[in-house]
Amino acid sequence: MAESRSKLVIVGIGDDGLAGMTESARRIVAEAEVILGAPAMLSLLDGLSGRKEALEPDMPAALRQVREALASQRAVLVSGGDPLFYGVARYLCDRLGKDQFEVIPHVSSMQLAFARVKESWEDAYLTSLAGRPLEAVVDRIRTAEKVGLFSSDEHPPNRLARALLDRGIDYFRAYVCENLGSPDERVTQAELTDLASMDFDPLNVLILIRKPNRPDQASRAGRHRLFGNPDDMFAQTLPKRGLITQAEVRSIALAQLDIRPDSVVWDIGAGSGSVAIEAAQLAYQGMVYAVEPEPADVALIEANAESFGVPNVRPVPGRAPEVLASLPDPDAIFVGGTGRQVVLVLRSAYARLCPGGRMAVNVVTIDGLATALETLKNLTSEVQVWNISIARGIEQMDRVRFEAINPTFLLAVTKTPDVSD
Template identity: 70%
Template sequence: MTAEGRSKLVILGIGDDGTAGLTESARRILAEADLILGPASTLAQVGRVPGRKVILEAEMPAALEQVRASQSASRPVLVCGGDPLFYGVARYLCDRLGKDAFEVVPHVSSMQLAFARVKESWEDAYLTSLASRPIESVIDRIRTAEKAGLFSSDQHQPGKVARALLDHGVDYFRAYVCENLGSPDERVTQAELGELVGMDFSPLNVLILIRKAGGPDQVGRKGGRRLFGNPEDAFAEGRSATGLVTQAEVRAMALAQLDIRPTSVVWDVGAGSGSLAIEAAQLASLGAVYAIEPEAVDVALIRSNAEAFGTANVRAVAGRAPEALADLPDPDAVFIGGLGRQFDPLIEAAYGRLRAGGTLVVNVATLESLSSSYGAMKRLGEPVRVWNVMISRGVEQMETLRFDAIPPSFLLAVTKSGAGRG
C-alpha cells in the first residue's frame, strides 16, 4: 500500500508470446490480481485468470482516471506490451501520479528483440517512436546515424518512412522490418529502402536501419561526429576565415551556459562558418537556430556545413546585426562572437529581444572587448558570469608529449530575469 493507503499498481510488460514468455513471478502477479487493466489486444494475451479485466481507454487523460480508480482494488495490475518504461505507458503515469504509486515489471522490449533478430548491437543506435511525432522530425537524426530503430505507427508504416527518407536523399541504409516478434507468425524482412515502398506489414513491427559501408554523411569527418564540441577541422571554412571557427572547448562551454532545450530558438550573431549554430541546432532538434553573418562567403559556408551535419533547422541570415535581427523570432538563447568595436548596441539589442529566463553569451578575444562587453551586460542584468579561457591541448611528438595553447579568449554570460522557460 502507498502512504495514502491506496494499493500500488503493478505495471506488467507482456510480449507477443503472451503469458508463455513470462517469468513464474510475473505469472503469479497476474493470477493473484483482482483487477487487470490493459489494451484489448494485450488483455487477450493474458488468458484465463480470476481477476476482472477492464479495457484501458485509448486517450491518455481518460486512461489516467482509470488508473487512479484502479488503486481502490486490492491487487491491481496494468498490462502492456514489452518494457513499460521504453516508449511505454509507465513514464507517463509515473510523471503524473508519482513513482511511489507503481511497481514496474518489464518484459523484453520488441526493440531489443528486433536488434537481436538482425544480430546487431543497439547500444549505439538512434531509437525513437513515430507514434507521436512526424517523420520529418527524425529524418535529420537518421541521416547521420550508424543504426536506427523505429517503432512505426498506423500513420507511419515502414513503406511511408522509406518513401520519406528517399525523398530527402537518404538512400544508404539496409532495412529490416521485424513483425510480430515472439509470436508464431514472426517474420523478418530484409530489403532496400526502395523495395519497402508499397509493401504491407503487420501493424506490430519495428523498422531497423543499418548504414551501408561507405555511405555518405558518415558520422564525423575527422575524429568522429559529436553532439557538441566537434574539432574545428570538422567544419569547412574559407581561406579568409581560417582560424575563426570557435574553438571546440570554448564552444562546449558556451553551449552549456546557453542552456539550450529541444524546442529552443537560438541566435548565433557573427556566426562565421556556423560551428556553434550547427551544434546548437543539434541540441535544439525541434527548435530553430538563426546564424547571422554579414559576409556572403561565410553565409554560403554556414549552409554547406549545416547540410553536411544534417541540421536542417539552421537558418543562415545574411546581414549585419543589429539590423538583421529585426524580423527574427524572439530567442531563448543568444551567442555573440566575432565582434568589432561597437559592442554595446548589439548586446543591448539582443538582450532586449531575449525571452525571460534566457541567456546571452558573448565570446571576445581582447581586454578592450572584455571591458566593454562586461560593462554593457552588467547594466542589463546581474550577475554577469565571466571566464578567462586558457587551454592547452596535448600533442604527441615522437615519444614525447607537449602542449599547444589555443588562442586565449573571454566568455561572458548573463541570464535575463523573469518567469523562465517551461
C-alpha cells in the first residue's frame, strides 16, 4: 500500500525565534525532519535536530526544493511573520495547490510596526519593495494617507526617501522600525530629508504618515495613456515602422489578457516593446519580460521603457522558446512573433502559463492563423478568434476619409488546471 504524502507546514516566526512562537508551532518545528527557510530565519533555530536547508532565492529553484520536501514525512518551511502577507506561502499555494500546505502564521512585522507607532493600518497602502519597480510604488505613495513598506536590499529607506524628495513628495512623517520583537528592536522617527542620509538594519519596516492638510504632488506620468497609445509614441526602427502592434489591436489584446496589478507577463516577439510597455503600466506592481532576438529592437525596448517611465519592463535578448526557461511562470502571455517555430513556441509558452492565466496570439497571415488555431485547439478546448480590420479617420481638406490599417488576427485562450495534477 502506497504511503500517503504529508502536507508541508509553513510556519511564521519572529525575530525572537523559537521563544516567540506558540507551543504548538514550536513543537511542529522541533519535530520536523526537514526545515526549509531563508538563512536569516534558519539562524534563529539553533539546537533543533531537523536537517536545515536554505531556500534558494530564485523562486523556480525554491519551488523544486519544496516539491522534494513534500515527499518527507515531516517537512516545515519557516517564514518571517505571516507567510501569507507578502510571504512565500501565496506563491507556493498558487503553483502547487493549497491542499499541499498548512499555514501557521506569526504576528506580521507590519502589524507590530503599526502597533509600535500607535497607528491603525486597515486604511494604509501596504506593499513590499522587494521585486517591485520603485517608480510604481512612489506613484501610489503620492496620494496615500498612510503607508507601510517592507524594505529591501535594493530599496532601503534612505533610497526611497530620496526618490520621494526628488519628486517633490515631502509631506510624510517617517518611522523606521528595525528588528521588531528582538532584544535590539529600535523605532526611529524622522523627516524624509533626514531619512535620506540614514542607514538601517536590513530587517526593517518603513511607515509613512501624511502630514495634515498637504495636497498631493502631481504625477509626472500624465502624458501617456494607460494603454492604446498612438503608434508613433513608440520609437521604432525605420525598416520595421508600421509592423508595430497597432494601438487598437494592443487595446483588445491587453483586455483579453486580464492583467492584474501584480501580474507576471511575457511579451514574446516584443519588437519595439509597445505591448510590453502598456502591459507594464497595467501590472505596475508586477514584472513584464519582453523577449526579443534582434539587438536593435532590444535597445528600442529599453529606450521606450525609459520614455514611458516603466522600470518593470525587463528585456530578454534571445529567441523563444530557448530563453523562456530562465523566466518565472507568467500570469499572462502575449505572442506577437514566433518565427518559424510557432508550434513549439505556443506549446512551450502554454505549458508555463499559470492555471487560470490568459494567452493572446497575434498573427497577420491566413497560414499563421491556421497553424496557431490548430496548435491552441490541441492544448485547450476553447479558443477565441477575432479578425480585426480597422480604418482610421483622416481629415483631408474639409472632408474625412478612412485609411485602413493592415488586417490582423487575434486568438486568446485561458489555461484551465490539469485535473490530473
